[in-house]
Amino acid sequence: MRSIPHRHRWHRFVPVALLASSISLGLGVQTALADPVTQLVETLPDSVAALSRIPGAEGSPLSFVVVREETGDRLFIVSSNMASEVTEARTLSARITGLRSELDSYGLVAFVDLQTSGGEETTYELFLEGEDPSAHTFQPASN
Secondary structure (H helix, E strand, O other): OOOOOHHHHHHOOHHHHHHHHHHHOOOOOOOHHHOHHHHHHHHOOOOOOEEEEEEOOOOOOOEEEEEEOOOOEEEEEEOOOOEEEOHHHHHOOOEEEEEEEEEOOOOEEEEEEEEOOOOOEEEEEEEEOOOOOOOEEEEEOOO
């Protein structure tokens, strides 16, 4: 039996370590166990193909996590202590192709670009008042 050099065994753990360290960046003195994204990652199924964390608008404590699955993408809003799924986005079974956000006089507004399995592109608006990720409105963008 051929032995694997010591340096190669650790090579496969580097991507996991990098993901874990990037998830906890920007959270001050909180531990990784208290990070809502770390807790979210632990609950995701093995079928997840990719995960991206997108910062919210400048000056906002909120951020977003896009989880790529086989049938579509899931969108989560993340505060300093919780992650809340935008279930309306999940029911669309679409790919999130872009997300940008800004602060306005009412709170945070995010524009979510989607592409359906049929190739149709559309934009939805996500409105958040305050810093509670579960208190949101998700609807087709209005002109």
